[in-house]
Amino acid sequence: MRPATKKFLASLRTQLSEIRAAGTFKKERIISSPQSMEIKAEGKSVLNFCANNYLGFADNKRIIEASRKIMETHGYGMASVRFICGTQDIHKQLEKSISQFHKTDDAILYSSCFDANGGVFEGLLSKDDAVISDELNHASIIDGIRLCKARRHRYKHMDMADLENLLKGSMDCTNRLIVTDGVFSMDGDIAPLSKIVDLANKYEAMIFVDESHATGFIGKTGRGTPEYFGVEKEIDIINSTLGKALGGATGGYSTGHQEMIDILRQRSRPYLFSNSVAPPIAAAAIEVFELLKDPSHITKLRNNTIRFRTGMTKAGFKVLGHPECPIVPIWFGDARLASEIADELMTHNIYVIGFSYPVVPKGQARIRVQLSASHGPEPVSYTHLRAHETRHDLVCRLLLEKKKKKKK
Numbered sequence: 001m002r003p004a005t006k007k008f009l010a011s012l013r014t015q016l017s018e019i020r021a022a023g024t025f026k027k028e029r030i031i032s033s034p035q036s037m038e039i040k041a042e043g044k045s046v047l048n049f050c051a052n053n054y055l056g057f058a059d060n061k062r063i064i065e066a067s068r069k070i071m072e073t074h075g076y077g078m079a080s081v082r083f084i085c086g087t088q089d090i091h092k093q094l095e096k097s098i099s100q101f102h103k104t105d106d107a108i109l110y111s112s113c114f115d116a117n118g119g120v121f122e123g124l125l126s127k128d129d130a131v132i133s134d135e136l137n138h139a140s141i142i143d144g145i146r147l148c149k150a151r152r153h154r155y156k157h158m159d160m161a162d163l164e165n166l167l168k169g170s171m172d173c174t175n176r177l178i179v180t181d182g183v184f185s186m187d188g189d190i191a192p193l194s195k196i197v198d199l200a201n202k203y204e205a206m207i208f209v210d211e212s213h214a215t216g217f218i219g220k221t222g223r224g225t226p227e228y229f230g231v232e233k234e235i236d237i238i239n240s241t242l243g244k245a246l247g248g249a250t251g252g253y254s255t256g257h258q259e260m261i262d263i264l265r266q267r268s269r270p271y272l273f274s275n276s277v278a279p280p281i282a283a284a285a286i287e288v289f290e291l292l293k294d295p296s297h298i299t300k301l302r303n304n305t306i307r308f309r310t311g312m313t314k315a316g317f318k319v320l321g322h323p324e325c326p327i328v329p330i331w332f333g334d335a336r337l338a339s340e341i342a343d344e345l346m347t348h349n350i351y352v353i354g355f356s357y358p359v360v361p362k363g364q365a366r367i368r369v370q371l372s373a374s375h376g377p378e379p380v381s382y383t384h385l386r387a388h389e390t391r392h393d394l395v396c397r398l399l400l401e402k403k404k405k406k407k408k
Helices: 003-021 061-074 089-102 113-124 139-147 160-168 193-203 225-229 258-267 279-291 296-314 335-347 377-407
Strands: 038-041 044-048 106-110 130-134 151-155 176-181 206-210 237-241 252-256 327-333 353-355 365-370
Touching: 061 279, 089 106, 089 252, 089 279, 106 113, 106 258, 113 139, 113 176, 113 206, 113 237, 113 252, 113 258, 130 139, 130 160, 139 176, 151 160, 160 176, 160 193, 176 193, 193 206, 193 225, 252 258, 296 327, 296 377, 327 335, 335 353, 335 365, 335 377
Parallel strands: 130 151, 130 176, 176 206, 206 237
Antiparallel strands: 038 044, 106 252, 237 252, 327 365, 353 365
């Protein structure tokens, strides 16, 4: 091994030791069952409260059958990018389903929403334009914006006064694009789209919304935050994913005005240089949009969300986020406490994960609970009880440890 490599690996070992010492080292728990409300993890059956499986579609039999069946007629993979020989009829059918669902002109598929966010800003904007982005937008949005040449601005999280100031200060730019998550995945917040629309109209800006944690279940019929606020016709471009509520597999998309989608097909690098979405994924996603016509899944999810948020608040926890959001962050602050409570809950067959820096800011550690339509009343109530008991026991133990250290 070369000395340069030895030196570099030694520095990585030091960094890993520091991460472990801070209690922020991320372990991967091994699952040996389909993704569902109840899964087999680390050799035992546990209740799953940390998947993006909001509608319970990840193990839906109709979706699985659609995926299996299409391989008999369309094969397993495309081994090509879209513009060479990677576009099948089902890709165009899926893009049509997406645009009809969102009430837009057209849609373009990507391997993931991370790729969609990596391609949309560079593909649409130039050095004469400006991007004005919420400071807590997803990492994929941040990375995508870095790739474009437009002037970059960040406004304080959901702070409309700060957004307005930045809009005023960027009037010299040719085009301005306001960028926000519809639902913020670490905080459970819902972006105030109606207010953003008002500002965009006032200052002649465009609006981009990432709907990854909203598509399928936010809004009356699951069409996301634009539907929730009644501003569907006011949003210029939406990016979202097939990898969360819409079956939980993989794939992402951009949808919006025809001219925007057409130029992305010509310029978006992740689209031009990545393989097409595999036929089984495309067929499964088409079936998902058929299932979304039944609103009962959304109703179940909303009922579970209200039940869980109410129960955890009554139990004395600091519950973050919008009251109607199925992403329910339970705030602890201390990274070690959040991690140890999550580990202790696993011993009671409740699967949750503690989040800490760098996923969230330092001192803002939390356990993010995610509800699903597949959860029933009993698992939700059981989790309230166990979380309350676990927090009490661990806090007492940590206080005792601190007292012992002081005596020494």
